Amino acid sequence: MTAHDPSLSPAAELKANVALPFGQARAMPKSVYTSQAFVAQELEHIFSKEWLCAGRADALKGPGDYLTMEIAGEPVIILRDRDNRLRAMSNICRHRMSTLLEGRGHVRAIVCPYHAWTYNLDGSLRGAPAMHMNEGFCKEDVKLPSIRCTVWLGWIMVTLNPDAPDPAEQLKEVENLVGYLDMANYAETFREEHHWNTNWKVLAENFMESYHLPVCHSGTIGGFVSLEKMTCPEGYDAFNYHWILKKDDAPLTVAHPENTVLKGEERVKTWLLAIYPALMITLTPGYFWYLSLHPDGPGKVKILYGGGLHADYVNDPDAQAHFAALKALLDAVNDEDRGCTEKVYKGLLGRLSEPGALSHLERPNYEFATYISSKIAG
Numbered sequence: 001m002t003a004h005d006p007s008l009s010p011a012a013e014l015k016a017n018v019a020l021p022f023g024q025a026r027a028m029p030k031s032v033y034t035s036q037a038f039v040a041q042e043l044e045h046i047f048s049k050e051w052l053c054a055g056r057a058d059a060l061k062g063p064g065d066y067l068t069m070e071i072a073g074e075p076v077i078i079l080r081d082r083d084n085r086l087r088a089m090s091n092i093c094r095h096r097m098s099t100l101l102e103g104r105g106h107v108r109a110i111v112c113p114y115h116a117w118t119y120n121l122d123g124s125l126r127g128a129p130a131m132h133m134n135e136g137f138c139k140e141d142v143k144l145p146s147i148r149c150t151v152w153l154g155w156i157m158v159t160l161n162p163d164a165p166d167p168a169e170q171l172k173e174v175e176n177l178v179g180y181l182d183m184a185n186y187a188e189t190f191r192e193e194h195h196w197n198t199n200w201k202v203l204a205e206n207f208m209e210s211y212h213l214p215v216c217h218s219g220t221i222g223g224f225v226s227l228e229k230m231t232c233p234e235g236y237d238a239f240n241y242h243w244i245l246k247k248d249d250a251p252l253t254v255a256h257p258e259n260t261v262l263k264g265e266e267r268v269k270t271w272l273l274a275i276y277p278a279l280m281i282t283l284t285p286g287y288f289w290y291l292s293l294h295p296d297g298p299g300k301v302k303i304l305y306g307g308g309l310h311a312d313y314v315n316d317p318d319a320q321a322h323f324a325a326l327k328a329l330l331d332a333v334n335d336e337d338r339g340c341t342e343k344v345y346k347g348l349l350g351r352l353s354e355p356g357a358l359s360h361l362e363r364p365n366y367e368f369a370t371y372i373s374s375k376i377a378g
Contacts, residue, residue: 008031009037010029010031010032010035010037010038010041011032011038011041011373011376011377013029013031013032014028014029014032014369014372014373014376015373017029017355017369017373018366018369018370018373022358022363022366024357025357025358025362025366025369026355026356026357026358027355027356027358027365028201028355028365028369028372029355030348030353030354030355032201032372033199033201033202033298033345033348034199034298034299034348034349035298036297036298038298038376039295039297039298041376042295042372042376043072043073043295044072045375045376045377046277046372046375046376047071047072047277047278047294047295048071048072048074048160048161049159049160049161049164049375050159050161050164050276050277050375051152051157051158051159051164051167051170052069052071052157052158052159052277052278052279052292052294053155053156053157053158053275053278053279053290053292053304054067054069054076054078054088054156054157054158054292054304055067055155055156055188055191055292055304055306056154056155056156056186056188056191056306056308057086057151057154057155057156058154058187058188059104059156059188059191059306060078060079060080060086060156061080062080062084063080063081063082063083063084063121064079064080064106064107064108064121065079065080065104065105065106066078066079066080066101066104066105066106066107067079067103067104068091068101068102068103068104069158069294069304070294071158071159071160071294072160074090074160075090075091075092075099076088076089076090076091076147076158077089077090077091077100077101077110077144078149078156078158079107079121080121081121081122082120082121082122086149086151086156087121087122087123087146087149088146088147088148088149088158089123089144089145089146089147090123090144090145090147092144093112093114093115093117094117094125094142094143094144095112095114095115095117095128096114096115098112098113098114098115100112100113100119107121109121109126110123110144115128115129116129117129119143119144123143123144123145123146124140124142124143125139125140125142125143127139128142147159147160148160148161148162148164150166150167150168152167152168152171153174153175153183153184154183154184154185154186155167155279170238171238171239171275173236173238173239174239174241174273174275177241177271178271178273178283180261180262180266181271181283181285181310182311183283183288185310185311186287186288186308186309186310186311187308187309187311187314188306188307188308189307189308189309189323189327190306190307190308190327191304191305191306192304192305192306193302193303193304193305194302194303194305194334195296195300195301195302195303196300196301196303196338196341196342197299197300197342197345198299198300198301198338198341198342198344198345199295199298199299199301199345199348200278200293200294200295200301201368201372202341202344202345202348203291203293203301203303203337203341204274204277204278204280204293204368205362205364205365205368206337206340206341206344207272207274207280207291208240208242208272208274208280208362208364208365208368209232209242209359209361209362209364209365210230210242210244210272210361211230211359211361211362212340217333217336217337220329220332220333220336230242230244230361231243232360232361232362232363232364233363234363234367235274235363235364235367237371238275238276239273239274239275239276240274240363240364240367240368241271241272241273241274241364242272242364243269243270243271243272244269244270244272245265245268245269245270246268246269246270246284253268253270253284253285253286253287254267254268254284254285254286255267255268255285255286255312256285256286256310256312256313256316258312259285259312262285266285267285268285269284269285270282270283270284271283271284274364274368276368276371277371277372277375278292278293278294279291279292279293280292280293284310285310286309286310286312286313287307287308287309287310287313287323287326288307288308288310289305289306289307289330290304290305290306290307291303291304291305292304299345305334307327307330309323
């Protein structure tokens, strides 16, 4: 097991780390990945307070469609109510505190699996068996607590923080960069959940830099990437980004042949957007894929992995075959990333490992470290 400096807390180590200018920057201290105490701080100060992504709004198509998630240990339901509005609410029964729903699916009402207390889709209590003899019980006073939920460019965003600025306000620069692609109208075609043996930040950082592509992805996409042609602009307070230009004959990766709106580089540019703290989006003119992350202790990460098609391709008769091939490629790339990021975490646990200097292509990692440090007091 890696040894931590007993004279400094992980937060203090990280603060000292990001105090250096980017030209002198090094990777984050090992303790911020391996310390159980630091994960607890992340859950309290980041995941309990920031906007997190539960997936795409089009995944919940009609009243009663639902999905579940946990935010810093808090069970949450997201569903469409009778008025077709998206709601988020507590996934804990107001009786003996059993969790209510699991996974995703469709319900006409929310029924507790323990004592069959039943809730309407707005969270109000519909019925409670054998409660008529309790003089202090009033059904009308019982309701599942609401949780803030909004849709931002097609993404379901949820937060436990009643005071968090709206995503549209925090992320307006994202719309300035990629608004021409109309991200809200992309259609999700797959959604999966995975669990890897690495720290959530290792996986986030892996997404944020394309420096690793030629080597980690030598079996898939690495040969199509040139380090010399990569650029990593300065990011913003709430996200970082970079982009890659693709060949104009790649199926789905580029604009649909019948699309006459997109011009020049817009037709072939792939954006990689890291929305803090934990939403990673790859956005092309033809398709998108994403990762939404949540820590599960220092050495494990829960991953929501999904993707789909630009509206231009949804009804294209050839698109599904192309996307099936693309999904197989994305899965292979994911497998490569899993191998690389799990090796990094294994190395972080070694006594002889230490953080090294960052490349100019890892500016997003430095900005991410700065963001993490800004949220957790030293």
